[in-house]
Amino acid sequence: MCQNPYEYGQPRCKGDYTVLGQLNQYIMRSALRTIGGLILFALAVLLLERLLRIFEVVSASTRPAGDATQMVINLLPHYLGIAIPMALMLGTIITIDRMSRSSELTSAFGSGISLFHMTKPFILISIVLMGFNLLLEGYMQPLGRYGYREVVHSVGQKSFAAVLREGKFTKVGNTTFYVGPGGGPIFIYEKLKNDGLRITTASKGALIVRDETEQPVLQLSNGDSFQITPEKLIKGQLGFEISSVAGSISGNTFRARGNDERELTSSELYKNRDGKAFTSISASTNNAALHLRMARVYLLFLIPFIAVPFGINYGRNPSSAGIVVGIVSLVTLQKALEFGQKMGARGDIAPWMGIWPLMGVVTLSAIFLFSNSAVRMGQPPLATLSIFTADVIKDIRKGVRALIPFSGSSKTDAGTPS
Secondary structure, three states: OOOOOOOOOOOOOOOOOOOOOHHHHHHHHHHHHHHHHHHHHHHHHHHHHHHHHHHHHHOOOOOHHHHHHHHHHHHHHHHHHHHHHHHHHHHHHHHHHHHHHOOHHHHHHHOOOOHHHHHHHHHHHHHHHHHHHHHHHHHHHHHHHHHHHHHHHHHHHHOHHHOOOEOOEEEEOOEEEEEOHHHOOEEEEEEOOOOOEEEEEEEEEEEEEOOOOOOEEEEEEEEEEEEEOOOOOEEEEEEEEEEEEOOOOOOOOOOOOOOOHHHOOHHHHHHOOOOOOOOOOOHHHHHHHHHHHHHHHHHHHHHHHHHHHHHOOOOOOOOOHHHHHHHHHHHHHHHHHHHHHHHHHHOOOOOOOOOHHHHHHHHHHHHHHHHHHHOOOOOOHHHHHHHHHHHHHHHHHHHHHHHOOOHHHHHHHHHOOO
């Protein structure tokens, strides 16, 4: 039985030897459930928007399920980078707001527990997410973006089903295909390396997939094939009842990774600071992208100090405006960082100038908001904003009434008998 944990020989209370006290463990569990659920919800919403595009790409593939799965896996790092900051902001606001509405926050303050102490679980979560986001932004996203583009290229270049359309001429590389309505007739016009031509015709054609290799094959029936030399002579004429054309219609492999700065890992961006390692990417574009990635990681550390004050509600009429203000603030900041990164990439300003002055303003704002709520125990920032807005609206109404008197009072006076 735990009676006096500080008396010699008495058993210690549960949680005395843990890094977080029991209250913070409770806050940590509540925050993790909320943040984790929001991340999964955001991923589902973002992927649903992209699934239409994915289905359109893989509809002509011979392996639609496998290609679609690869594309979704490659997109996950990109959408996680969007979902994590939003989930951390909203999860923190919702957790603190729930504690405010149930008077748990007031009880904790009455017990002498500071707001900073109750913010520790959110700080620990943000530090863990910073480490994960460093790996996500710096390595997983560039590799995932390149992998997604490679799958799209593979589907479009390596599959007959991606190019063959009934009643249309389709050119891929040096070969032009025509398929008539209903799978026939078939016309194939191919330019050879010696400047000659190979022409193949068939009455019917069918697209099949070999079970062993899953390679698409165009099966031709009752046709002819011949070559035309550079001297305009016909040779090698061949008639066939059944023939096939292999599914690889383009021997071109996908380009190497590093076509733009978004495909480079953070270590590669750091090595390319002078623009010499990857000559296709300018130094300003390279460095602006590197600064943006570092700023996004640092932003996760600031979010708890902004979100906790937004979630505090005192009084009998709590407001949920913190959620709206949090979303709008975070989206605005993200767009401002992207705008600064574009200016730095164009060379209009130094690459760091578009990122870190803005992050400095955000840091000072976070310090002000948190210190006003935790140290001075003043009104929550949203309550102060609400009071200020109400006062402004009240003053505007008074000014309008002074400039435009009510017509109702004059009518009443006019109708009163003397």
